[in-house]
Amino acid sequence: MKNWIERWVRPEIRDIKAYHVQPAANMIKLDAMENPYGWPPEMQSAWIERTRYQAFNRYPDPTAESLRHILMQELALSDDQAMVFGNGSDELIQIIMMALSQPGRSVMSPVPTFVMYEMIAKFVGLQFHGVTLQSNFELDLPAFLNAMQQHQPAVVFLAYPNNPTGNAFSRQDIEQIIQQAPGLVVLDEAYNAFADDSFIGDIQHYPNLIVMRTVSKQGLAGFRLGYMIGHQAWMTEFDKVRLPYNINVVTQMGVTFALENSDVLRQQAEQIKQDRTILMQTLSEFSELKVFDSQANFVTLRVPNGQANRIFDGLKQDGVLIKNLSPMGGLLTDCLRVTVGTPNENQAFLNSFSHHLKA
Numbered sequence: 001m002k003n004w005i006e007r008w009v010r011p012e013i014r015d016i017k018a019y020h021v022q023p024a025a026n027m028i029k030l031d032a033m034e035n036p037y038g039w040p041p042e043m044q045s046a047w048i049e050r051t052r053y054q055a056f057n058r059y060p061d062p063t064a065e066s067l068r069h070i071l072m073q074e075l076a077l078s079d080d081q082a083m084v085f086g087n088g089s090d091e092l093i094q095i096i097m098m099a100l101s102q103p104g105r106s107v108m109s110p111v112p113t114f115v116m117y118e119m120i121a122k123f124v125g126l127q128f129h130g131v132t133l134q135s136n137f138e139l140d141l142p143a144f145l146n147a148m149q150q151h152q153p154a155v156v157f158l159a160y161p162n163n164p165t166g167n168a169f170s171r172q173d174i175e176q177i178i179q180q181a182p183g184l185v186v187l188d189e190a191y192n193a194f195a196d197d198s199f200i201g202d203i204q205h206y207p208n209l210i211v212m213r214t215v216s217k218q219g220l221a222g223f224r225l226g227y228m229i230g231h232q233a234w235m236t237e238f239d240k241v242r243l244p245y246n247i248n249v250v251t252q253m254g255v256t257f258a259l260e261n262s263d264v265l266r267q268q269a270e271q272i273k274q275d276r277t278i279l280m281q282t283l284s285e286f287s288e289l290k291v292f293d294s295q296a297n298f299v300t301l302r303v304p305n306g307q308a309n310r311i312f313d314g315l316k317q318d319g320v321l322i323k324n325l326s327p328m329g330g331l332l333t334d335c336l337r338v339t340v341g342t343p344n345e346n347q348a349f350l351n352s353f354s355h356h357l358k359a
């Protein structure tokens, strides 16, 4: 068997460590930036009613028009802007890279950042160049601009706010990158529901800017829907790479339905933002911790030297699952990332965390 694999599977694929999802049965799940809240009972009933007469024997609407209409209205896009949907924004990253991939071409992003940029670059045969952030997790602008000069990347990915650090990079720095990039710049606004700023309004000022969003972190992770917004000309090309019917019937219905009830999602995001503030304040009271600023629905912190694995394991034994960033090394050494949950979940985290921090 091994011979077959080694003969035919590309070496760069064999070298990749598969994206690992931690088992989470019966745990307080604070590892994956999910919204902890479900739908209120009357919304659940209305949803069941909505699905009753849906024709599941038919292919979905290939362009998801009714969903597109709702989102385009909400975002007040101009006429020369368009939207492409993906099965999560992960698929959009793949679509963009597939359309741009050619031997010798590269992708750039600051690191540490969302790991899928580098993984998908490898899948599609693009080189990846990461530029290390400053120790406060801000962009190292001179280094980034230099690296762009050197590598001439086909596309730059900037997660805004960034995952796994939680901060939003300086707007001025990002504008410099957009202006000096030789190729496309994708602002990945996965955490926009919890952030203060967006680049959607900037698309009209730059020919090379695309903004990507997802409903995952907003409370609809199970539906898998991402969307990107940019000039019509780019979207026309990317749409050719998209597989037909990539957004299934249930996703189209479900996200449309949820957006019709967007007050519920908005209130949940508000609650999460308030609880993020409380969580950050409480953690800041431990003098031995460094708590990083967050504009996302998670908080990243650095624990005392060499303690991250022990604290992470202790939490896990207490039934609280977070993300241990420390094994990723570099700037993330000794760092943990905790998703903001319900007030009760956050309290359970804090109880267990303070216990293991002191032990």
Ligand SMILES: *Cc1c(COP(=O)(O)O)cnc(C)c1O
Pocket (backbone or CB within 6 Å): 033, 087, 088, 089, 090, 091, 114, 159, 162, 163, 188, 190, 213, 214, 215, 216, 224, 225, 226
């Ligand atoms: C979670 C996350 C995504 C993935 O979103 P999906 O729509 O669930 O695929 C994309 N970008 C960043 C920065 C994320 O943290």
